[in-house]
Amino acid sequence: MLIGPQAVFFHQGPYHSHLKKLIQSSFLPSAIKGSIHKIEGIVLNLLLIWENSDTVNTLNEMKKYSYEVAMISVFGKKLEAVEMDRLKHLYHCIEKGYNSMPLDLPGTSFKKAMKARKLLNERLRKMIEKRRGTEDHGGGLLGVLLGLKGKDQLSDSQIADNIIGVIFAAHDTTASVITWLLKYLHDHPHLLDAVKMEQEVIKCRRLETNRGITWDDTRQMPVTTRVLQETLRNASILSFTFREAVADVEIDGYFIPRGWKVLPLFRTIHYSSDFFPEPDKFDPSRFEVAPRANTFMPFGNGAHSCPGSEIAKVEMLILLHHLTTSFRQA
Numbered sequence: 001m002l003i004g005p006q007a008v009f010f011h012q013g014p015y016h017s018h019l020k021k022l023i024q025s026s027f028l029p030s031a032i033k034g035s036i037h038k039i040e041g042i043v044l045n046l047l048l049i050w051e052n053s054d055t056v057n058t059l060n061e062m063k064k065y066s067y068e069v070a071m072i073s074v075f076g077k078k079l080e081a082v083e084m085d086r087l088k089h090l091y092h093c094i095e096k097g098y099n100s101m102p103l104d105l106p107g108t109s110f111k112k113a114m115k116a117r118k119l120l121n122e123r124l125r126k127m128i129e130k131r132r133g134t135e136d137h138g139g140g141l142l143g144v145l146l147g148l149k150g151k152d153q154l155s156d157s158q159i160a161d162n163i164i165g166v167i168f169a170a171h172d173t174t175a176s177v178i179t180w181l182l183k184y185l186h187d188h189p190h191l192l193d194a195v196k197m198e199q200e201v202i203k204c205r206r207l208e209t210n211r212g213i214t215w216d217d218t219r220q221m222p223v224t225t226r227v228l229q230e231t232l233r234n235a236s237i238l239s240f241t242f243r244e245a246v247a248d249v250e251i252d253g254y255f256i257p258r259g260w261k262v263l264p265l266f267r268t269i270h271y272s273s274d275f276f277p278e279p280d281k282f283d284p285s286r287f288e289v290a291p292r293a294n295t296f297m298p299f300g301n302g303a304h305s306c307p308g309s310e311i312a313k314v315e316m317l318i319l320l321h322h323l324t325t326s327f328r329q330a
């Protein structure tokens, strides 16, 4: 499933279209809807902490947030604090060694990361074993993977690998996008005002009926959604991916032999003035008209596109809702 340097840390088990469909099914709107109040609960807890802090480091806080949401997506519920911290510590070690020189020597970040990855896999396997013993296997992606039967059944180690991969894919990506989002809003006060106004209307509606935010609310945030789209374009945090040509192919007079690596550069497409006039300008209004097909690909495209795109968007909208209606810009 994961490619590039990640492959060193994440030896994947069988990853075929069936597995991809299962992972996708865990992140479909129907599955996400049931998690909205849990995600909102995470936001409200974090807001309380921020309220009582003099300074907060945005990226670090967003990493805490996206990590907690990823854990909900994977386990279907909040884990005990001790377990969360234990897994987080191991994850942190993997992250630190992820882009390091692959030197298999004592004391290197690489060595520590490989060790942490092994420990994480073992820890997850213990949790999986426990869940296998329960009748309904619990919720989240883990519940879905545990429900596989017959030839589709995965070993505990393969399930653990898939879980590590999904948390990895969900965590830093979402945290970086939210950090950019907040920076762009800070730099463009008129957009912040427009977002605040839209969110205040939703807040009034919520308070009238004394309820938390709902999936439908997140569908009724056109201004905020365009700011989010423009952030995804401008920041292009996953600026490229790569694929391998499975056959000789000729495109626009260029010959690509079988076995060559091909790098689609999302950032270059997102900054092409043919598709996005004045590409350096942060202008959410450009999304009032839907972009041309295959020109806006913050979540990739095709067979390996991001299965977490909807939950990532909802996660960002819920945070923005509470942040902009509870805090003002200093």
Ligand code: HEM
Residues within 6 Å of the ligand: 001, 002, 020, 023, 027, 070, 073, 165, 166, 169, 170, 171, 173, 174, 177, 237, 238, 241, 242, 297, 298, 299, 300, 301, 303, 304, 305, 306, 307, 308, 309, 311, 312
């Ligand atoms: C704003 C946040 C996110 C961005 C910008 C993002 C972007 C992407 C992109 C561009 C890819 C395709 C990579 C490729 O084609 O090689 C991808 C793949 C993937 N993403 Fe995301 N992602 C985000 C959040 C998430 C979340 C929240 C989850 C899970 C809950 C997730 C799970 C995955 C997985 C499992 C893959 C691999 C899919 C495959 O190889 O078939 N992502 N993501």
